[in-house]
Amino acid sequence: MLAYRAQPNPDAMLDRALAGVIASGGSLGDSQPRQVEFFSPNAQIYAQGDRATALYQVEYGVVRLFRLLSDGRRQICAFHVAGEVFGFADGQHHLFAEAVCDAAVRVFRGPIREDKSLLTLAMRELVRAQDHLLVIGRQTACERIAAFMVDLYDRLGHEQHFELAMSRTDIADYLGLTIETVSRVFSKFRSKGYIKLHGTRGVDILQIEALRGICA
C-alpha cells in the first residue's frame, strides 16, 4: 500500500482552506483542532444520520464513502486517498465512511468557517460525483473498470505498479457491478496485455493508453 501513503500535498490551496476551517470562537485549549485518528480495516469513521460536525483529511490509507439500501445493496460513492478531504454534509451525514485498510485521518472539528476555498473543495467533490454518474449510468463493465484503473493511476502519481487497497467487492460496489463481473474484466484486461496482476491486490499498468481509449 505504499502508493496510498501521504505525500507532500501539491495543492497549496487545500492547506489554506483547512487552516481556515476552525472558527475562532471556540477555546483552543479544549479542542484539538488537528487531531489525527487511526482506523483499522473496515472501521467506521461516521455513519449515515450522524450529525456532521467535522471535516476529515486522509493522512494515509484509503477511505470509502457509501450508501446502503435496506436489503443490503451498497453503492460506494467515493474512495479517498492520502491528502483528500471528505465529510462534506449539510447538517447530518447521508453517507457512511469506513476505512478500507489501515488508515489515519486528520479531523477538523468545530464550526466550519466560511471559506471560499472550502467551497471549491466541495465543488470538486461534486464534480467527482457527477463524473461517476456518467460512468455508472452510461458505460459498460469494461469501460467502468478501465475508468477505475485510469483514475487510480492518475491519482496515485502515475506509478506503473500499485496495490489495490480495496477488495473486488468494494470495486464492484463502487462501479455498480458484481464481483464476478469485475473479476472477469480484470482477467480480460490481463489476457489482452493491458495490465498484469500480482496476487490479488497488486497491479501493473502495462498499456495505460489502451485503458484510456476504452474509457471512450
Place this chain on the structure above:
Amino acid sequence: MLAYRAQPNPDAMLDRALAGVIASGGSLGDSQPRQVEFFSPNAQIYAQGDRATALYQVEYGVVRLFRLLSDGRRQICAFHVAGEVFGFADGQHHLFAEAVCDAAVRVFRGPIREDKSLLTLAMRELVRAQDHLLVIGRQTACERIAAFMVDLYDRLGHEQHFELAMSRTDIADYLGLTIETVSRVFSKFRSKGYIKLHGTRGVDILQIEALRGICA
C-alpha cells in the same frame, strides 16, 4: 407545466445566500447582478468547458445538467425546477446546462463571495448526486422510475397531478435506461394502478405509498 412555475421559496436561507453572492467590489451600474434570462426548449445555458463565472436560479421551467460521451451517450446528472440553484463549478463547467422547456433563469454574475450558506447549497447538490448514484448504480428499472416519480412528487409540492416537463429520452438519460424501458415501466405502473397517464406528459399519482415502497 403549471407545477414548475416559481413559487414563494420556503427556504429563507437560500435567499440569504444568494443575496450575498455578489462581491461588493464591482460597480453596480455596469453589471445587472440579478438579471433574468429566458431560454427556449433545448436552448443551451452553458456548455462543458465554459468558464464558470455565475450561479443560476431557476425562475420557472426546468433545466437539465448533463455530461456527454464522445459517441453521444448522455447522462443527465440533475433536473432543476423553480427556486433551485445550479451552476456550481470550480473554474470551468464540467456539465452542459440546457432548458428542458421554456424557462427563465436568474443569473448571479461577478466573483462569488465567501458564504457559508452557499457552501450549504453546494453540499445539498452533492447529496443529490450521491443519492442519484445509489439509484443508478444499484436499483432496478422499476425502482429507478419509482424513485423518479416520488422525487418529482415531493419536489413539486405533493400535487396529485403534474405535467412532466421532460421527454422519455430525458428521463431515460437521467436514470441510465433506454426510452423503451422507461415506457414499459410507465405502462406497468399504469396497469397496476399506481399512476394514470394523460397523453404523453400528464401524470396522476394514484398510489404514492406503493411507489415509495418500490424505491426500497
Place this chain on the structure above:
DNA sequence: CGGCCATTTGAGTGTATTCAAAGTCGGTGG
C-alpha cells in the same frame, strides 16, 4: 384533416447477473 415526431408495444438478442464449484492467496499454528 394530414403529416410528423414521440411514444408504445413486440420480438429477439446480449450483457451482466445468479448460482455453483474450483482455485488461489494469505495468515496462523504446529
Place this chain on the structure above:
DNA sequence: CCACCGACTTTGAATACACTCAAATGGCCG
C-alpha cells in the same frame, strides 16, 4: 519452514433483465 484453514477470487454454466431493432400507435401542430 511447512502445512493447513478460511476467505476471497476466479471460472463456468444458465438465467434474467434491460437493450436493440422494428413496427404500430398516438398526440400534437400546422
